[in-house]
Amino acid sequence: MYKYFDAHCHYSYLKKKYEGYLIAAVSMDYQSAMDTFSLKSDNVLVGVGIHPWRVHEEDLTRILSLIIKxxxxxxxxxxxxFAKAPKELQIKYFEEQIKAGEGKLINVHALDAWKDAFNILVKNDVKSAIFHWYTGPINLLKDIESAGYFISINPSVSFQKKHQEVLKNVDLKNVLTESDGGYEYRGKLLEPSDIPNAISFMSNFLGIEEYKLVRIISNNFFKAYGVNPVNN
Ligand SMILES: [Zn+2]
Structure with missing residues (x-):
């Protein structure tokens, strides 16, 4: 059994392997998708997609056939x-990728676009989604919870006030942990091994024992990704 769950990690950008973590490895573009496929293993799930920051320079068609796998x-x-592509093009890429991945979980980046992203998921009848590193409006959390979607809490929660506010207001049954590993934030390379500290912080902040928190997050992860805990 895994103790820690990383719902959003750019695993192909990291040079190390991480044992004891169940990792959802996202990609940004065609190249990182191919790299991520080569990392698939018992503890690594493969995510494929074009990140909004890459929309202006990536071909949509070839990623759609990879999404199926x-x-x-x-x-x-x-x-x-931050994205260079106009809104309309971002929306087109987002929707086409959702459609190609019918029935699969959608791992969502929605900076300054939380409400629009949420509406697009609902409109396309998406059943399972994660809003990664959620720093959006507090009043949208209720809608996210009603839709059965999740948000992931990043280790930056230990100092990012906006993220702490989210943690304080969200229902724990809709919470996952993530590292956004491979991404550099404020001069530090994020990695899955930051998650244990995040769990300690969350435990203190919420006044809930660590083992209980880990159990909740583990259940949420299996529910979100549709993987069977017995096989993990
Ligand atoms: Zn990311």
Whole structure:
């Protein structure tokens, strides 16, 4: 059994292997999707998608045929702050990838676009989705919970006030942990091994014992990704 669950990690960008973690490995583009497929193993699920930051330079068609072979879709979504592609093109890529991954979990990036991304998921009848590193509006959390979607909490929760506010307000049955590993944030390379510290912080912050929190997150992970805990 795994103790720690990484619902969003750019595993192909990391140079190390991480034992004891069940990892959902996202990709950004065609190349990282191919690299991520080569990392598939008992503890690594493969996500395929074009990230909103890559939409302006990536071909949609060839990624759609890869999505069919993936365990889940991602990292996909919308970014109204940093992406170079216009909104309309981002939406087109997001929707086409959702459709290609029918029935699979959608791992969503939605910076400054939380509500639009949520509406697109609902409109396309998506049953399983994760809003990664959620820092969106608190009042959207209720809708996310009602839809049965999840948010993932990043280790930055130990200092990011906005993220702490989310943790305080979200229902724990909709919470996962993530590292966003491979991504550098404030001069530090994020990695799955940051998750134990995040769990300790969350446990103190919420006043819930660590083992209980880990159990909840483990159940949520299996529910979200549709993997059978018995086989893991
Ligand atoms: Zn990411």
């Amino acid at each position: 993936a365990d889940f879709v991602g990292e996909v979504g919308l970014d109204y702050r």
